[in-house]
Amino acid sequence: xxxxxxxxxxxxxxxxxxxxxxxxxxxxxxxxxxxxxxxxxxxxxxxxxxxxxxxxxxxxxxxxxxxxxxxxxxxxxxxxxxxxxxxxxxxxxxxxxxxxxxxxxxxxxxxxxxxxxxxxxxxxxxxxxxxxxxxxxxxxxxxxxxxxxxxxxxxxxxxxxxxxxxxxxxxxxxxxxxxxxxxxxxxxxxxxxxxxxxxxxxxxxxxxxxxxxxxxxxxxxxxxxxxxxxxxxxxxxxxxxxxxxxxxxxxxxxxxxxxxxxxxxxxxxxxxxxxxxxxxxxxxxxxxxxxxxxxxxxxxxxxxxxxxxxxxxxxxxxxxxxxxxxxxxxxxxxx
Numbered sequence: 001x002x003x004x005x006x007x008x009x010x011x012x013x014x015x016x017x018x019x020x021x022x023x024x025x026x027x028x029x030x031x032x033x034x035x036x037x038x039x040x041x042x043x044x045x046x047x048x049x050x051x052x053x054x055x056x057x058x059x060x061x062x063x064x065x066x067x068x069x070x071x072x073x074x075x076x077x078x079x080x081x082x083x084x085x086x087x088x089x090x091x092x093x094x095x096x097x098x099x100x101x102x103x104x105x106x107x108x109x110x111x112x113x114x115x116x117x118x119x120x121x122x123x124x125x126x127x128x129x130x131x132x133x134x135x136x137x138x139x140x141x142x143x144x145x146x147x148x149x150x151x152x153x154x155x156x157x158x159x160x161x162x163x164x165x166x167x168x169x170x171x172x173x174x175x176x177x178x179x180x181x182x183x184x185x186x187x188x189x190x191x192x193x194x195x196x197x198x199x200x201x202x203x204x205x206x207x208x209x210x211x212x213x214x215x216x217x218x219x220x221x222x223x224x225x226x227x228x229x230x231x232x233x234x235x236x237x238x239x240x241x242x243x244x245x246x247x248x249x250x251x252x253x254x255x256x257x258x259x260x261x262x263x264x265x266x267x268x269x270x271x272x273x274x275x276x277x278x279x280x281x282x283x284x285x286x287x288x289x290x291x292x293x294x295x296x297x298x299x300x301x302x303x304x305x306x307x308x309x310x311x312x313x314x315x316x317x318x319x320x321x322x323x324x325x326x327x328x329x330x331x332x333x334x335x
Contacts, residue, residue, distance in 0.1 A: 018276070019275065020304070021277070022224075023217070023224050024307045025311055026290065029214075030317045031090050032057045033317075036056060036062060038087060038111040050070065050072070052071050052072070054074075057089070058239035059286075061236075077097065077106065083104075083106065085107040086101065087109045115211050123147055127154040131176045132170055133156070133177075134177045135155050136177060137159070137179060143182070147178065160187070160190075161190055161194040164191070165198075177205065179209040180209075182211060182240040183244070184248060187244075188210060211241075218244070220280060224278035226253035226254075228277070229273075230271070230274045232258055234285050235260075235282030266293070
């Protein structure tokens with residue numbers, strides 16, 4: 001901390017004890033960035049309204065901003081006028097949803113995260129090879145519904161170790177596990193270990209199903225949590241990875257952890273007697289919401305945040321091919 005003249009400011013004893021740590025990486029992952037840009041460019045290209053099945057990503061601010069620009073969010077395709085444009089969310093959809101869209105002559109843009117698509121393809125492959133698929137995930141989550149829809153006759157959901165005793169398979173030698181991409185690594189592996197006790201020949205997926213961004217954000221929160229008085233996780237309540245970050249923070253040694261949508265949800269009482277605050281955000285959170293929290297803390301006497309880097313992320317996903325095709329056509333038409 002310094003004065004405007006660059007001379008170090010004199011800190012009070014209370015200020016000297018305070019610290020703010022900011023996790024890096026945090027916020028938007030490549031799949032979320034791609035999905036949000038997809039809706040934005042679709043609105044620019046086709047004009048409002050553009051329909052979106054379910055929330056494009058699990059963040060109420062992102063959804064609200066896109067709705068103000070002309071996106072209309074629906075739960076099911078029967079709410080979309082025949083022939084209209086509809087974007088499928090980053091969480092993916094089942095083949096039945098694709099078929100319904102075709103029957104209703106909807107123009108579809110599939111913004112499913114490529115990492116989710118990878119899990120879908122794994123489910124298709126193992127179903128063709130006649131494996132029983134044990135999908136680790138949360139009941140009712142859109143991603144789980146989409147993945148199970150790829151091979152409904154071969155797939156059963158396992159929500160955690162407590163579900164393992166209920167699993168029934170046809171051949172214990174032909175069983176594979178897959179997972180929802182936004183789960184906790186530790187929680188998932190605990191479930192896998194319990195499954196492997198029952199099915200010693202349980203097959204692993206060909207590559208890690210848990211999203212790189214989910215893993216990186218969990219590793220980052222583990223780094224900033226030990227000994228911290230308070231961890232603030234920015235993210236919406238229906239964001240699986242955001243909710244889990246708060247849980248991981250407590251498991252890693254934070255004295256308290258709260259998930260909030262934005263700085264307006266901070267209870268000032270949380271800061272009573274708190275010297276060290278660590279801040280992170282889920283994979284569908286715009287950075288401006290994190291900076292709002294940092295600003296809130298600064299207004300209450302906390303110093304500038306120190307970033308704690310645990311990984312570098314440079315992955316970028318191309319926009320959906322159907323949108324890229326229309327963007328190219330529009331560009332050529334203006335030449």
